[in-house]
Amino acid sequence: SQQGEEDPQALSIQEGENATMNCSYKTSINNLQWYRQNSGRGLVHLILIRSNEREKHSGRLRVTLDTSKKSSSLLITASRAADTASYFCATEKETSGSRLTFGEGTQLTVNP
Amino acid sequence: NAGVMQNPRHLVRRRGQEARLRCSPMKGHSHVYWYRQLPEEGLKFMVYLQKENIIDESGMPKERFSAEFPKEGPSILRIQQVVRGDSAAYFCASSPLGTKNIQYFGAGTRLSVL
Numbered sequence: 001s002q003q004g005e006e007d008p009q010a011l012s013i014q015e016g017e018n019a020t021m022n023c024s025y026k027t028s029i030n031n032l033q034w035y036r037q038n039s040g041r042g043l044v045h046l047i048l049i050r051s052n053e054r055e056k057h058s059g060r061l062r063v064t065l066d067t068s069k070k071s072s073s074l075l076i077t078a079s080r081a082a083d084t085a086s087y088f089c090a091t092e093k094e095t096s097g098s099r100l101t102f103g104e105g106t107q108l109t110v111n112p
Numbered sequence: 113n114a115g116v117m118q119n120p121r122h123l124v125r126r127r128g129q130e131a132r133l134r135c136s137p138m139k140g141h142s143h144v145y146w147y148r149q150l151p152e153e154g155l156k157f158m159v160y161l162q163k164e165n166i167i168d169e170s171g172m173p174k175e176r177f178s179a180e181f182p183k184e185g186p187s188i189l190r191i192q193q194v195v196r197g198d199s200a201a202y203f204c205a206s207s208p209l210g211t212k213n214i215q216y217f218g219a220g221t222r223l224s225v226l
Contacts, residue, residue: 033214042203042219043155088154097168098207099145100215102154 006089006103014111019076021106023089030092032065032072037086079110116206116218124224131191133221137206144187145205145215146179194225
């Protein structure tokens with residue numbers, strides 16, 4: 001399996017519920033970033049969490065990082081229909097310079 | 113402050129033609145990255161450039177693909193003799209510094225090869 005795998009592949013929830021997406025990776029990293037992509041559009045940066053950080057918040061977003069388990073989670077609280085998008089985690093590996101390795105993404109659908 | 117600008121947004125080419133994709137980084141950013149996204153997949157790294165230098169091209173196919181980032185003007189990703197398998201969305205990202213920084217993405221160029 002490849003670096004940066006998200007699960008679940010797809011998630012469907014009702015407005016107001018929380019959505020949790022997970023990401024696993026295999027090698028040591030400098031940082032892990034979460035991006036959102038609306039259908040047919042570019043990527044929007046959400047949060048960057050560094051390898052020495054364990055948790056970060058931004059508005060309704062909460063990201064955790066567990067380097068011992070090589071995993072991260074993205075929590076979106078009080079979801080809205082506008083949160084419907086694909087969410088990708090991307091890792092910057094210690095040994096690969098600044099290029100990002102993306103997972104396959106989680107497709108989140110928030111039903112009104 | 114304009115974001116990363118890519119053009120064209122959509123590009124249609126016939127097999128054997130050349131495709132040129134342009135990327136203007138955000139103001140003040142001197143690091144540019146190109147990624148390719150196939151349908152229903154994540155982005156795959158292709159090349160990382162600084163002004164007039166290719167830093168990492170480990171993700172570039174060995175043939176037909178080239179990239180440049182001249183001292184003046186946008187970064188160019190060039191695909192010669194396109195084939196149907198080149199159909200994808202190509203994204204450019206820029207950052208002010210190299211490692212350990214946020215990469216800001218453009219809206220992408222969607223290449224369709226007929």
